[in-house]
Amino acid sequence: MHISACIFDLDGVLVDTAKYHFLAWKRLADQLGINFTEEDNEQLKGVSRMTSLDIILEIGNRKPDDNLKLEYATLKNKWYKEYISKMTPDEILPGCLMFIEELRNANIRVAVGSASKNTPMILERVGILNLFDAVADGNNVKKAKPDPEVFLKAAEMLGVNPGNCVVFEDAVAGVQAAINAGMMCIGIGSPKILTDAQLVIKGLNEMNLTKLLTIEKNIC
Ligand code: BG6
Numbered sequence: 195m196h197i198s199a200c201i202f203d204l205d206g207v208l209v210d211t212a213k214y215h216f217l218a219w220k221r222l223a224d225q226l227g228i229n230f231t232e233e234d235n236e237q238l239k240g241v242s243r244m245t246s247l248d249i250i251l252e253i254g255n256r257k258p259d260d261n262l263k264l265e266y267a268t269l270k271n272k273w274y275k276e277y278i279s280k281m282t283p284d285e286i287l288p289g290c291l292m293f294i295e296e297l298r299n300a301n302i303r304v305a306v307g308s309a310s311k312n313t314p315m316i317l318e319r320v321g322i323l324n325l326f327d328a329v330a331d332g333n334n335v336k337k338a339k340p341d342p343e344v345f346l347k348a349a350e351m352l353g354v355n356p357g358n359c360v361v362f363e364d365a366v367a368g369v370q371a372a373i374n375a376g377m378m379c380i381g382i383g384s385p386k387i388l389t390d391a392q393l394v395i396k397g398l399n400e401m402n403l404t405k406l407l408t409i410e411k412n413i414c
C-alpha cells in the first residue's frame with residue numbers, strides 16, 4: 195500500500211469536543227425530563243446531530259413531531275456553540291500538531307473528515323484550519339457515517355485514490371465508514387470497542403511518520 199493522504203476525524207481525534215456535545219445534550223435531556231448518562235453518550239459518537247437526538251428521544255420514549263425535533267436540535271446546537279466558541283489551542287489533543295507537521299513535510303496530504311457541521315468553527319477557534327489541504331464535513335455531505343461519503347469526499351477533494359488513504363477515527367461508526375470507503379483505518383481509543391480498525395492507538399501522541407511508514411511497508 196502507498197499512503198498518499200491521512201484523513202482525520204475531528205471530535206475525539208483532533209480535539210476533545212465529546213464533553214461539550216455531552217453537556218449540551220444533557221442540558222436538553224434534563225429539560226425534557228429524560229435520564230441521559232455518560233454511558234448513553236457513547237452511542238452518539240460519530241453519528242449526526244439528528245441521529246443523536248433520535249437516540250436520546252428513544253431513551254426517553256418520546257415521539258415529538260419533526261418541527262419540535264428541529265427545535266430541540268437547534269437548541270442543543272446553540273448551547274454547543276456557546277461551549278466551542280470559548281475553545282482555545284490548548285484543547286488540541288496531544289501529538290496532533292507534531293504528527294500533522296511531519297506528514298506535511300513528507301508531502302503526505304492531510305484532510306479532515308467529520309460529521310460535524312461545526313467543523314470550520316472549531317478548526318478556526320483552535321487555530322488549525324490552515325493545516326489541512328481539504329475539509330469534508332457535515333456541511334458538504336448528505337449521508338452520515340457509517341456511510342463512506344465523508345471520507346470519499348475528502349479523498350476526492352485531495353485528488354487521491356481512496357485506497358491510498360489512511361483514516362484516524364475514534365467512533366465505531368467512523369471506523370466502519372473508513373472500511374466502507376476502502377481505506378485503512380487506525381482507531382483512536384480502545385481495541386475492545388474499535389474491533390474493526392486495522393490498528394488501535396490511545397491517541398495521536400502514539401503515532402509518528404516512522405510508524406506510519408512501517409505500517410505502509412507491512413500492508414500489501
Ligand atoms: C461528530 C460527533 O463528529 O459530529 C457527534 O462525534 C456529533 O457526536 C456529530 O453529533 C455532528 O456534530 P454537529 O456539530 O454537526 O452537531
Ligand code: MG
Nearest residue numbers: 203205206364
Ligand atoms: Mg469522533
